[in-house]
Amino acid sequence: MGFNLTVNCDRLSSVADPATPLIDILREEMHLTGAKPVCREGFCGACMVLVDGEPTPSCLLPAALADGRKIRTVEGLAPHGELNRIQAALEASDAVQCGMCFPGMVVSLVHLLTTRPDATRDDIRAALTGNICRCTGYERIVEATLLALATA
Ligand code: FES
Ligand code: FES
Structure with a gap:
């Protein structure tokens, strides 16, 4: 199976479990460590990224659901x-x-x-x-x- 992500200007093809939280793919496969896994429950906002331009807690989003969507992390904003x-x-x-x-x-x-x-x-x-x-x-x-x- 696998899924593809477009993050900032980079593309990633991943074979990780599709349910893996997006933040873990960002940090572990793309080495984008700006988003922080703090509560992992959607409360603190430390893991926020833009998904199709909307602020989204990346700890709550299964990475495969980000396939085909435009993701920007804090690294891509500077x-x-x-x-x-x-x-x-x-x-x-x-x-x-x-x-x-x-x-x-x-x-x-x-x-x-x-x-x-x-x-x-x-x-x-x-x-x-x-x-x-x-x-x-x-x-x-x-x-x-x-x-x-x-x-x-
Ligand atoms: S880690 Fe707290 S909202 Fe995601
Ligand atoms: S939690 Fe320390 S600066 Fe906001």
């Missing part, structure tokens, strides 16, 4: 090793502590910046309801996102 707009704003706002939540946060916030350039403070908070941060607190993250929106 090509050439440069910080993207939201990453630069998070750094400038001193919004990052341990960083465990940030790959998922960045994925959700890139989606927000792309789809809602007029996003308000409440919109930003709503966009982050699927992303849990246990150490920074959300205020600096919201401020950083407002900064990124203002510098578009």
